[in-house]
Amino acid sequence: MMDPITIGLVGIGALFALLILxxxxxxxxxxxxxxxxxxxxxxxxxxGVLLTESYSTIANYNxxxxxxxxxxxxxxxxxxxxxxxxxxxxAWVGAFRGGLASxxxxxxxxxxxxxxxxxxxxxxxxxxxxxxxxxxxxSPSLSTGSIAAGGTLxxxxxxxxxxxxxxxxxxxxxxxxxxxxxxxxILLTLLFMAAIWxxxxxxxxAGPRGEPMPFGERFRILMDAAPLLGVIILSxxxxxxxxxxxxxxxxxxxxxxxxxxxxxRRLTWDGFKxxxxxxxxxxxxxxxxxxxxxxLNPFFAVTRIPALLGEGLGExxxxxxxxxxxxxxxxxxxxxxxxxxSMLVITVPIVFPVVTALGFDPIWFGVVAVIVIxxxxxxxxxxxxxxxxxxxxxxxxxxxxxxxxxPFLVAMIVGLLLIIAFPGIALLLPNTMFG
Numbered sequence: 085m086m087d088p089i090t091i092g093l094v095g096i097g098a099l100f101a102l103l104i105l106x107x108x109x110x111x112x113x114x115x116x117x118x119x120x121x122x123x124x125x126x127x128x129x130x131x132g133v134l135l136t137e138s139y140s141t142i143a144n145y146n147x148x149x150x151x152x153x154x155x156x157x158x159x160x161x162x163x164x165x166x167x168x169x170x171x172x173x174x175a176w177v178g179a180f181r182g183g184l185a186s187x188x189x190x191x192x193x194x195x196x197x198x199x200x201x202x203x204x205x206x207x208x209x210x211x212x213x214x215x216x217x218x219x220x221x222x223s224p225s226l227s228t229g230s231i232a233a234g235g236t237l238x239x240x241x242x243x244x245x246x247x248x249x250x251x252x253x254x255x256x257x258x259x260x261x262x263x264x265x266x267x268x269x270i271l272l273t274l275l276f277m278a279a280i281w282x283x284x285x286x287x288x289x290a291g292p293r294g295e296p297m298p299f300g301e302r303f304r305i306l307m308d309a310a311p312l313l314g315v316i317i318l319s320x321x322x323x324x325x326x327x328x329x330x331x332x333x334x335x336x337x338x339x340x341x342x343x344x345x346x347x348x349r350r351l352t353w354d355g356f357k358x359x360x361x362x363x364x365x366x367x368x369x370x371x372x373x374x375x376x377x378x379x380l381n382p383f384f385a386v387t388r389i390p391a392l393l394g395e396g397l398g399e400x401x402x403x404x405x406x407x408x409x410x411x412x413x414x415x416x417x418x419x420x421x422x423x424x425x426s427m428l429v430i431t432v433p434i435v436f437p438v439v440t441a442l443g444f445d446p447i448w449f450g451v452v453a454v455i456v457i458x459x460x461x462x463x464x465x466x467x468x469x470x471x472x473x474x475x476x477x478x479x480x481x482x483x484x485x486x487x488x489x490x491p492f493l494v495a496m497i498v499g500l501l502l503i504i505a506f507p508g509i510a511l512l513l514p515n516t517m518f519g
Contacts, residue, residue, distance in 0.1 A: 088386060089389065089392070091387060092383075095117075095120040095384075095387070099112055109376065109425065110369070110372035110375065111372075112376070113379060113380040113430070114134070114375065114376045114380070116383070117379035117380035118130050118134055120380075121133055121379075121382060121383045124383070133379060133382050134379055137375060137379050137382075138375050141371060141378060142371065144252065144374075147252065147371065148334065149258065149330050149331050149334040150245060150248055150366075152335050152337070152338045153200045153243040153334045154199070154245075154362075155359065155360070155363040156334070156337045156341050157204055158199075158204075158358075158359035158362050158363050159345055160195070160199070160312060161204070161208050162351070162359050163341075163344075163348070163350040163351050163355065165312045165341075165350075166209060166212060167212050168308050169195055169313075170188070170191040170212045171309070172305050172308070173186075173191045174191075174294065176302055176306070177277070178296075179293055179294055181280075181288070181293060182280040182283060182291030183291075184213070184220060184294055185217065185227060185230040185280045185284075185291050186280050188209055188213040188231055189233070189237075189276045189280065191209050191212075192205050192209050192234030192237050192238070193237050193269065194316070196238040196240070196241040196244075196269070197241050197243070197320065198315075198316060199238055200242070200243040200244050200248075202238040202239040202461055202468070203235070203238075203469065204238065205235045206232060206234070206235025206238075206473055207235075207472055209235070210231045210235075210473050210477065214231060214476060220292060223290040223291070224477070224484050224488070225484050225485070226280070226290045226291050227477075228473050228485040229491070230276070230488070232461075232467075232470050232472075232473040232489050233462055233489055233495075235469045235472070236458040236459075236496075237269055237273060237458075239424060239454055239457065240265050240451075240454050240455060241265055241269035242261075242262035242263070242266065242269075242320055243262060243319075243330070244261075244265055245425075246424065247264075247265060247454065249370070249374065249377075249425065249429060250432060252374055253381075253429065254432060254446060256446050256450065257447075259323050259330050259514075260514035261447060261451075264451050264510045264513065265451060265510075267512060267513060268499065268510055271503075271509060272495070272496065272499045275495035275496070276495055279494070312344065315341055316337075318336070319333040319334070319336065320333070324517060326517065373425060373429055377429035377430075380430070381433045389434070390433060390434045390438075393435075394437055404444065408442070408444065408452075408504070411435050412452070412456055414431075415427065415431065416460070416463070418431070418460070420463055420464065423460075423461075424461050427457055428457055436449075447514055448507050451503060452510075455496065456500065459493060459497075462489040462492065467486065470485045470489060
């Protein structure tokens with residue numbers, strides 16, 4: 085019989101083979117975790133893990149935030165509120181260099197605070213913004229690159245599904261993680277807008293200025309978007325002030341958006357059904373991923389591979405930040421071949437004990453991990469957001485989109501370095517939540 089480490093390595097190889105064969109990540113993890121645990125502990129124990137982890141995931145009260153915030157985003161999308169967010173952003177920044185692209189990034193940041201999904205943010209704002217940028221003569225690389233990069237903010241700005249999954253895997257506070265994502269999200273949004281300004285300054289034809297609007301008109305457009313902005317502020321602000329928990333905030337936010345859509349007569353029965361079915365599909369996928377991760381992790385724990393990996397990194401003598409650099413580099417390499425959610429659920433149980441043993445704050449590392457995974461969403465050859473934007477950008481080659489995201493990757497590296505150098509950017513709000 086093979087020793088646990090060998091079985092663990094075979095399991096890792098099988099996991100990657102299944103992912104390459106396009107097996108859904110949830111089922112790939114369940115298969116490897118179940119059969120690996122069976123090989124080490126027997127069929128009865130493996131069956132027990134599968135049953136108990138499936139039930140505990142479904143019964144996890146905190147996971148309710150996923151379907152509620154996803155429903156909030158879907159209702160906002162079918163009701164056309166995303167267009168109002170984009171118009172409000174354009175009214176205030178459209179007259180600057182590359183103003184339409186900056187408005188797209190700003191619109192992505194605001195919609196991210198509704199949807200919690202990178203792909204949903206990129207698709208929704210892409211459908212609204214790309215035709216407008218094409219009409220005004222924006223370069224295809226800048227227009228598609230800004231949407232692809234702006235969409236990644238959905239994985240960082242609360243209510244981020246990435247933070248929910250990280251919290252479940254590490255048993256950290258969802259509320260603290262949500263708060264930790266706000267200032268880094270604002271920082272990346274500003275860095276993306278700065279990158280657009282630089283591109284438009286160097287090549288004015290790439291991002292021409294929009295027509296300036298009178299202040300009164302800008303204020304009127306902002307007021308049209310104000311109710312949805314109010315829902316966002318109420319949900320996130322309520323968590324920060326301790327008025328309600330993230331779960332309560334998600335339910336309140338979803339209910340208010342439904343009422344808002346009904347009051348404005350923007351929600352049809354067909355639209356409501358579409359939003360609910362999309363929510364069910366997305367939530368089922370995320371629940372399945374969490375179940376898969378919780379089946380896979382006990383198998384890895386029995387093989388002792390995570391512990392041995394931690395010992396190995398410690399023996400390299402690189403120090404805390406040297407080891408962190410190796411972990412980030414590994415994330416960047418994996419990001420070239422895996423989607424963000426897969427990376428998160430597979431790697432966090434392995435690297436989290438190492439990171440905490442080095443003395444890093446687990447909330448801060450959650451922000452760092454999510455930003456690095458965001459980078460993977462626009463890194464070739466996989467780049468999930470790049471493919472999503474290519475799907476809604478008529479006639480734009482994939483190479484053009486990848487070329488367009490490169491300046492934004494540089495901006496993300498700058499943002500990541502700032503958060504590593506100044507951890508308070510991520511920790512200020514969560515540390516004052518209960519102060």
